[in-house]
Amino acid sequence: MRVAAVVPAAGSGERLGAGLPKALVEVAGVAMVTRAVDGLLASGIVDDVIVVAPAEHLEAMRAVVPTTARVVPGGHDRVASVACGLQAIGCADVVLVHDAARCLCPPEVVRAVAKAVGDGHVAVVPAIPVADTVRRADAEGRVVLVDRTGLLAVQTPQGFDPAVLRRAHEAAGDNRATDDAGLVEAIGAEVVTVPGDPRAFKVTSPLDLAMADALARLT
Ligand SMILES: Nc1ccn([C@@H]2O[C@H](COP(=O)(O)OP(=O)(O)OP(=O)(O)O)[C@@H](O)[C@H]2O)c(=O)n1
Ligand SMILES: C[C@](O)(CO)[C@H](O)COP(=O)(O)O
DSSP: OOEEEEEEOOOOOTTTTOSSOGGGSEETTEEHHHHHHHHHHHTTOOOEEEEEEOGGGHHHHHTTSOTTSEEEEOOSSHHHHHHHHHHHOOSOSEEEEOOTTOTTOOHHHHHHHHHHHHTTOSEEEEEEEOOSOEEEEOTTSOEEEEOOTTOEEEOSOEEEOHHHHHHHHHTOTTOOOSSHHHHHHHTTOOOEEEEOOGGGOOOOSHHHHHHHHHHHHHO
């Protein structure tokens, strides 16, 4: 089974506010994109890695990822960046799409996602149960309780049958889904879950960065 991984790393990291692309920000002395790629390779099942970088930071990104990883320019949002990465992958039985920002995702999650695709599922997401009580706010600021039974927080890497993921991106049009599984669902394909891991949290804010830094130093 040949596994290719696309690592969208072309975001600016506005919410982190570090003044450089988030994927280049260091967690305990190692760039997030380096950690994300190393985590994929540590799974032992990833053959090919495509890192999608901001066009003006290609060399900086190349300098911090293994030479076997290819680095290509990204697009104006995550959907566009993943599409750029998809164009660069060669022959594969499974495609993983993994945010650089989820840089501490354990290798066992990578293996579980790829295995589920290998077992015949066309779209697989790692997910963890939502722990908080959830309310939805309406336009007037009123909040209504949402039954959290069955609600899951979805992580990456997400795994796909390459043909299905390509078809979903071709059909995306104006659909700026926040993840690739959302695009796949929009073409009517089934998305299944495998257990995620709290360590696969996304570094979005300065507090997340502090937590990632502390966690990385522990392990
Ligand atoms: N045009 C974009 C936007 C995002 N991403 C990537 O998608 C992942 C998830 O996005 P997010 O965490 O929202 O990163 P940013 O878009 O950089 O964050 P912000 O919204 O705070 O600017 C990140 O690894 C990010 O680099 C990307 O490749 N191309
Ligand atoms: C892909 C993702 O990480 C799954 O949870 C998430 O949807 C990315 O969201 P963002 O707003 O682009 O950070």
